[in-house]
Amino acid sequence: MLTFIEEILLLTLDDENGSFLPIRDNTMDYVLAGAALLDLAFTYRIDTDPERLMLIDRKPPGIPMLDRVLERIAGSAEDRTTRDWVETLAREEAENLRESALARLVDQGILEVQDKKFLWVFRARRYPAIDGTVQREVKHRIAGVLLSDEVPDPRDVAIISLADSCAILRSIFSDHGMDSLRPRIDQVRKLDLIGREVAGTIEEIERTMAMAMARIPH
Amino acid sequence: MIISSDSQNGVTIVSINGRVDGASAPELEGELSSRIRDGSVRILLDCNEMNYISSAGLRVFLLAAKRCKQAGGLLSIAALQPSCRSVIEMGGFHTIIDCYDSRDEALAANA
Numbered sequence: 001m002l003t004f005i006e007e008i009l010l011l012t013l014d015d016e017n018g019s020f021l022p023i024r025d026n027t028m029d030y031v032l033a034g035a036a037l038l039d040l041a042f043t044y045r046i047d048t049d050p051e052r053l054m055l056i057d058r059k060p061p062g063i064p065m066l067d068r069v070l071e072r073i074a075g076s077a078e079d080r081t082t083r084d085w086v087e088t089l090a091r092e093e094a095e096n097l098r099e100s101a102l103a104r105l106v107d108q109g110i111l112e113v114q115d116k117k118f119l120w121v122f123r124a125r126r127y128p129a130i131d132g133t134v135q136r137e138v139k140h141r142i143a144g145v146l147l148s149d150e151v152p153d154p155r156d157v158a159i160i161s162l163a164d165s166c167a168i169l170r171s172i173f174s175d176h177g178m179d180s181l182r183p184r185i186d187q188v189r190k191l192d193l194i195g196r197e198v199a200g201t202i203e204e205i206e207r208t209m210a211m212a213m214a215r216i217p218h
Numbered sequence: 219m220i221i222s223s224d225s226q227n228g229v230t231i232v233s234i235n236g237r238v239d240g241a242s243a244p245e246l247e248g249e250l251s252s253r254i255r256d257g258s259v260r261i262l263l264d265c266n267e268m269n270y271i272s273s274a275g276l277r278v279f280l281l282a283a284k285r286c287k288q289a290g291g292l293l294s295i296a297a298l299q300p301s302c303r304s305v306i307e308m309g310g311f312h313t314i315i316d317c318y319d320s321r322d323e324a325l326a327a328n329a
Contacts, residue, residue: 041273047240048273050305056240151284151314154277190310191280193273 004035005101008162010135018128023166031166032097033089034198036069038158053082065100082197110134139172146181160188161195230258235267238275250282259291264321266297283315296324
């Protein structure tokens with residue numbers, strides 16, 4: 001089974017050419033941090049409630065990028081909120097999570113690496129899918145939940161919450177589809193507390209940036 | 219956490235006493251999964267004595283509700299204490315899982 005970090009990275013890749021969809025860097029950092037916390041929560045290493053994030057088992061999950069995050073949490077002397085951990089991990093671990101997860105996806109034969117060069121100078125790295133089956137499966141699960149009123153699986157809730165936080169559900173559904181799906185998306189994404197904290201953090205930053213922009217004289 | 223169960227009018231009533239958190243959630247998940255596998259797909263979680271629920275506990279509730287519904291049954295929740303009700307409502311779980319003020323009210327609705 002893929003980690004949430006791997007699943008969300010797959011969803012952020014363009015199906016056609018393997019380039020990343022346009023998502024603001026720090027938004028993606030928060031999403032990756034949240035995905036790591038979800039991976040640890042679903043393997044019963046951490047738990048959360050509206051007030052705090054708790055360590056419940058310090059045994060490493062056996063995936064180096066997650067072992068490293070768990071070690072950080074286990075080494076913290078004080079109780080911290082989920083949002084506090086989302087912010088810390090986004091700042092300090094996101095790059096490692098992104099690179100490690102992409103390397104794992106390549107090792108698993110899901111993606112391949114293509115370095116694009118222009119006039120012999122390295123310009124961009126792309127990650128085209130080898131056959132796209134895994135991406136299709138994740139999108140199929142998301143569509144299955146959002147296009148029905150079935151009780152969602154907690155794993156599907158988590159990935160929908162992460163995907164909506166970085167606004168990539170539009171790459172699965174059309175703009176028109178998104179409008180009609182919004183009430184269901186909002187219903188589902190609320191069900192996961194870590195996902196709510198990721199979304200809350202991103203919304204707060206966007207609000208702050210909008211206020212700062214509004215103060216700049218034109 | 220202590221789990222006990224009985225049955226009334228074809229509804230399996232699972233009573234939860236104590237905390238449902240990351241440490242106890244796997245036990246509750248195992249108990250509910252085993253009942254659903256055995257064909258008990260109309261389940262009422264009596265939460266009158268449940269004094270705490272974390273994210274891990276909420277995921278167990280959701281997964282059990284999904285499995286019951288897939289099997290043609292229904293999982294509902296009764297008698298939440300105010301602190302737990304607030305966590306359930308904050309996440310909107312009450313829009314997906316039927317919640318009742320008391321066990322009797324839940325049984326009447328599921329009769």
